[in-house]
Amino acid sequence: xxxxxxxxxxxxxxxxxxxxxxxxxxxxxxxxVAIAVAIVTFLWxxxxxxxxxRRISTGFAFLGRExxxxxxxxxxxxxxxxxxxxxxxxxxxxxxxxxxxxxxLATVIGTLVGIxxxxxxxxLARLAAVYVEVLRDLPLLLQLLFWYVLMQGLPAARQAxxxxxxxxxxxxxxxxxxxxxxxxxWWTVLALVAGLIAFHxxxxxxxxxQMRDGRARPTWPYALGLVVALxxxxxxxxxxxxxxxxxxxxxxxxxxxxxLAPEYFALLxxxxxxxxxxxxxxxxxxxQAVPRGQSEAAKALGLKRGFVLQHIVLPQALRVIIPPMTSxxxxxxxxxxxxxxxxxxxxxxxxxxxxxxxxxxxESIALIMMVFLTISLGISLFMNWYNARIALMER
Amino acid sequence: MSSVAHLPQDPLPIxxxxxxxxxxxxFTAWLRANLFAxxxxxxxxxxxxxxxxxxxxxxxxxxxxxxxxTVSGNDTSACRALRGAGACWAVxxxxxxxxxxxxxxxxxxxxxxxxxxxxxxxxxxxxRRSFWRKELFLLWAAALIVIGCLMWGGFLGLSxxxxxxxxxxxxxxxxxxxxxxxxxxxxxxxxxxxxxxxxAIRSLCVLYVExxxxxxxxxxxxxxxxxxxxxxxxxxxxxKLLRAQIAFxxxxxxxxxxxxxxxxQAVPRGQYEAADALGLSYWEKNALIVLPQAIRHVIPxLVNTFIAFFKDxxxxxxxxxxxxxxxxxxxxxxxxxxxxxxxxxxxxGVIYFVFCFAMSRxxxxxxxxxxxx
Numbered sequence: 001x002x003x004x005x006x007x008x009x010x011x012x013x014x015x016x017x018x019x020x021x022x023x024x025x026x027x028x029x030x031x032x033v034a035i036a037v038a039i040v041t042f043l044w045x046x047x048x049x050x051x052x053x054r055r056i057s058t059g060f061a062f063l064g065r066e067x068x069x070x071x072x073x074x075x076x077x078x079x080x081x082x083x084x085x086x087x088x089x090x091x092x093x094x095x096x097x098x099x100x101x102x103x104x105l106a107t108v109i110g111t112l113v114g115i116x117x118x119x120x121x122x123x124l125a126r127l128a129a130v131y132v133e134v135l136r137d138l139p140l141l142l143q144l145l146f147w148y149v150l151m152q153g154l155p156a157a158r159q160a161x162x163x164x165x166x167x168x169x170x171x172x173x174x175x176x177x178x179x180x181x182x183x184x185x186w187w188t189v190l191a192l193v194a195g196l197i198a199f200h201x202x203x204x205x206x207x208x209x210q211m212r213d214g215r216a217r218p219t220w221p222y223a224l225g226l227v228v229a230l231x232x233x234x235x236x237x238x239x240x241x242x243x244x245x246x247x248x249x250x251x252x253x254x255x256x257x258x259x260l261a262p263e264y265f266a267l268l269x270x271x272x273x274x275x276x277x278x279x280x281x282x283x284x285x286x287x288q289a290v291p292r293g294q295s296e297a298a299k300a301l302g303l304k305r306g307f308v309l310q311h312i313v314l315p316q317a318l319r320v321i322i323p324p325m326t327s328x329x330x331x332x333x334x335x336x337x338x339x340x341x342x343x344x345x346x347x348x349x350x351x352x353x354x355x356x357x358x359x360x361x362x363e364s365i366a367l368i369m370m371v372f373l374t375i376s377l378g379i380s381l382f383m384n385w386y387n388a389r390i391a392l393m394e395r
Numbered sequence: 396m397s398s399v400a401h402l403p404q405d406p407l408p409i410x411x412x413x414x415x416x417x418x419x420x421x422f423t424a425w426l427r428a429n430l431f432a433x434x435x436x437x438x439x440x441x442x443x444x445x446x447x448x449x450x451x452x453x454x455x456x457x458x459x460x461x462x463x464x465t466v467s468g469n470d471t472s473a474c475r476a477l478r479g480a481g482a483c484w485a486v487x488x489x490x491x492x493x494x495x496x497x498x499x500x501x502x503x504x505x506x507x508x509x510x511x512x513x514x515x516x517x518x519x520x521x522x523r524r525s526f527w528r529k530e531l532f533l534l535w536a537a538a539l540i541v542i543g544c545l546m547w548g549g550f551l552g553l554s555x556x557x558x559x560x561x562x563x564x565x566x567x568x569x570x571x572x573x574x575x576x577x578x579x580x581x582x583x584x585x586x587x588x589x590x591x592x593x594x595a596i597r598s599l600c601v602l603y604v605e606x607x608x609x610x611x612x613x614x615x616x617x618x619x620x621x622x623x624x625x626x627x628x629x630x631x632x633x634x635k636l637l638r639a640q641i642a643f644x645x646x647x648x649x650x651x652x653x654x655x656x657x658x659x660q661a662v663p664r665g666q667y668e669a670a671d672a673l674g675l676s677y678w679e680k681n682a683l684i685v686l687p688q689a690i691r692h693v694i695p696x697l698v699n700t701f702i703a704f705f706k707d708x709x710x711x712x713x714x715x716x717x718x719x720x721x722x723x724x725x726x727x728x729x730x731x732x733x734x735x736x737x738x739x740x741x742x743x744g745v746i747y748f749v750f751c752f753a754m755s756r757x758x759x760x761x762x763x764x765x766x767x768x
C-alpha cells in the first residue's frame with residue numbers, strides 16, 4: 001500500500017524576485033509612493049523658495065487683516081473695514097444661499113418636467129423633451145452669460161415691469177414683497193417647526209397602530225391642531241405682526257421689499273434651469289424603471305391615479321433616483337462657483353479677490369477647496385442617510 | 396389521446412365585429428388620443444398652444460421679421476434704431492472670423508479652419524464601430540501631430556504662430572480633445588489602481604479622485620493659472636494654454652476613472668479568475684480580458700462624460716484663455732456692437748449645441764443598439 005505524502009505548503013520564505021507577488025506588490029507600492037513623495041517635495045520646495053523671493057508669508061494670518069473689499073450683496077452685516085475672515089464667511093453664506101435655494105427649485109422643476117416627459121399629452125411631452133435637450137446641450141457658462149445679458153437689458157427701475165402688484169422686474173433685479181421679521185415672528189416660526197415635528201411623530205405612531213390592528217385613524221385633526229392652531233395661538237400670544245411690505249419706487253431705486261440682485265437672479269435661473277434638465281432625465285428614468293405591472297396591479301385594486309403615483313410608483317422610483325440625484329446636487333453646488341463670471345460674490349469670487357489683493361494664492365485656493373469639500377461631504381452624508389432610510393426593506 | 400375525441404365540435408365561427416368607426420380620419424383619431432384625451436388634457440393642450448403660439452410669434456418678429464441682416468461697415472445705427480424690437484444678425488457676418496478663430500493671423504485662418512475639419516473627421520471616424528481597432532490609436536496620434544503642425548506652423552513656408560494668438564473654436568476643440576486623449580488613459584490607470592489590492596496605491600488613487608471631484612473645476616483652473624507658477628523652479632515658465640490643458644487632463648482623468656471603475660465592477664469575477672488560470676500577468680489580464688469588456692459596458696456614460704467635458708472647456712473664459720465663448724464675449728466689447736450680445740451668444744450656442752447634440756444622439760443610439768443585442 002502506497003501512501004502519498006501530503007504536499008508541502010508553499011514556502012513562507014520570501015524570494016527576492018519580482019515574480020513573487022508579495023515582493024512585486026511591495027516593490028510597486030514603494031515605487032509609486034516614492035514618486036508621489038518626490039513630486040510633492042519638489043513642488044513644495046519650489047513654492048517655499050518662490051514665496052520667500054516674493055516676500056509672501058505663508059499661513060492664515062492674513063485672515064485677521066482688514067479686507068477693504070466691497071461686497072454688494074450680503075445677508076450678514078459687512079463693511080469693507082471688516083476682516084478677510086468675515087469676507088470669507090459672507091462668501092460662504094452667499095454660496096450656500098444660491099446652492100440651497102437652487103437645489104430646492106431645481107428639484108421641483110426637474111420633477112415636474114420629468115413627469116411631463118412621460119405625459120400622455122403629446123404636446124406636453126414634446127415640450128418637456130425640447131426643454132431638456134436644449135438646456136443639457138449648452139454650456140452652463142454660456143447660459144449664465146445669456147441670462148445676465150438679458151437681465152441687464154431689462155428696463156430701468158423707473159420703467160420696471162410689474163407682472164403682479166408688488167413685484168418688479170428691472171435691471172436692478174427682481175424685487176418681491178417681503179414680511180419684516182420681528183422677534184415675535186421668529187417665535188411663531190419656531191412654533192410652526194415644533195408643530196411640524198410633533199405632527200410627524202404623532203403620525204408615525206398612528207401608522208404603527210394601524211399596522212397592528214388594521215384600523216385607519218384620521219390624521220387631519222392632529223394636523224389642524226399642531227400645524228395650524230399652535231402657531232396661530234403663539235402668534236396671537238406674542239403679538240406677531242404679519243404685515244406685508246410692498247416695495248415702492250422712490251427716485252431711482254426701490255424702497256422696501258426683498259431684492260434679488262441681477263447677478264444673484266441670473267445665477268439662480270441658470271443653475272436651476274440647467275440642473276432641472278438633468279434632474280428631469282433622472283426622474284423620468286426612475287419612473288420608467290418601476291415595472292408596469294406595479295401600477296397596473298394598483299389600478300386593478302381600484303386605487304386612484306394620484307394614490308398610485310404617491311404610494312406605489314414614487315417610493316420605488318426614489319430608490320433609483322436618489323443616488324444620481326445626489327451627484328446632481330453636488331454638481332449644482334460646485335457649478336455655483338461660476339458666479340465669478342457675472343460678479344456675484346460667492347466664496348470663489350471672494351477668494352479670488354483676496355488672492356489678487358494679498359498674493360496668498362495657496363491659502364485662498366486651499367480655503368475654496370476646504371469649503372467645497374465640506375459642503376460636498378455634508379450633502380453626501382445627508383443623501384446617504386436618506387437613501388438608507390428609503391432603501392428596500394426586505395423580509 | 397382519448398380526450399381529443401371528447402372535445403366538442405368546433406362551434407360555428409363568429410364573424411369578427413367591425414371595428415368602431417373612427418370619427419374623421421386617422422389624423423383626428425391621433426388628435427383625440429394624444430392631445431384631447433380628457434378634459435384636463437384638452438385644457439392643457441389649448442393653454443400650451445396659446446403660449447407656444449405667442450412665444451413663436453414673438454420670436455419670429457424679433458429673429459426674422461424685424462431683424463437686420465447686414466449693415467455697411469461698423470455703422471450699427473439701423474440696429475440701434477430697432478431698440479430691441481428685432482435682432483441684429485449683422486453682427487455675425489461682421490464678427491464670425493474673430494469668434495471662430497480669435498486673433499489668429501487673418502490671412503492664415505485657413506489653417507485653424509482645416510484643423511476644425513480634421514477634428515470633426517477624427518470624431519466621425521472614431522464613432523464608427525468598424526474602426527474600433529488598434530490602427531485607430533495610430534490615426535489619433537497622427538491627426539494630433541498634424542493639428543499641432545498646422546496650428547504652430549514654422550515650416551514649409553507656413554509662418555510660425557505662437558499659442559497666445561490661437562483662439563476660438565480650435566482652442567475649444569484642442570482643450571476638449573487633448574484633455575480626453577490624455578485623460579482617458581490616466582482614468583483607466585487610476586480606475587485600475589482604485590481596485591488594486593495594494594493599499595498604498597489604492598489610497599493614492601482614492602485621494603486623487605475624491606479631491607478632484609470634490610472641488611469645482613474653476614478652483615483647478617485657478618490653481619493652474621495662479622498657483623502653478625509658484626510650484627515651478629525659477630526660469631521654468633509654462634504657457635498658460637498648456638497649464639489649463641494639464642488641469643483639464645487631471646480633471647477628465649478623475650471623472651473618467653469613476654466611469655471606468657463602474658465598468659470594471661460589471662465584469663464577472665469568473666473572467667478575472669479564468670485569466671489568472673491561464674497564467675496571464677496583471678497587465679495582460681487587464682488589457683486583453685477585463686478592460687475590453689469593462690469599457691464596452693460603459694460606452695454610453697463615457698459619451699455623456701465627454702459631452703459634459705466639452706461644455707466644461709468654456710470655463711477657461713474665467714482665466715482668460717481665448718476659447719469659443721471668450722472670443723464671443725470679446726467680440727462684443729467693440730462699442731459699435733456692444734448691445735448685441737444676445738445674437739452673438741445665440742450664434743456660439745448653436746455651435747456648441749451642434750457638437751453636444753450630435754454626441755448625445757450618438758450615445759442614445761449606442762444604448763439602443765446595446766438594448767437589442
